[in-house]
Amino acid sequence: MTDVLEQILNTYRSFATDSERKRIASDSQQTEEWLYEEGDDESEFAYTQKLEDLKKMVDPIEHRYKEEEARTKATRSLLNFIVEYRMAAGSLPPTERDELSFAHVIIFRMFKHARTAKSPPPRPEDARESDKRDKRDHA
Secondary structure, eight states: OHHHHHHHHHHHGGGSOHHHHHHHHHHHHHHHHHHHHTGGGSOHHHHHHHHHHHHHHHHHHHHHHHHHHHHHHHHHHHHHHHHHHHHHHTTSOHHHHHHHHHHHHHHHHHHHHHHHOSSOOOOHHHHHHHHHHHHHHHO
């Protein structure tokens, strides 16, 4: 039981709060003591219930871990797409490249927003105005 607990806590450490880690450790210790003291005389239902109780504590942490894995994978895919997009756009005539550049700005701003997710994503109209200001400032 202790080995399993250590493995869980090591894998999910950064996705669990201190109080969650302490509670899991405490409840796991109590369950281990229960197994050695009373476990032989208990029903299958009692074992199942103890396992479910521990699982309920770990599930939200595991969910956060899996969300982060999916977010990392999606971010990596998007960054690869942006690199491929830039390479393909570089071979286009200048007028077509400018049209795609605007779309790129919108996509990149939405990507940045998704990573921070503190406010609504920029509207395309706002991005167009900001793009015009950027071009004037750099001209």
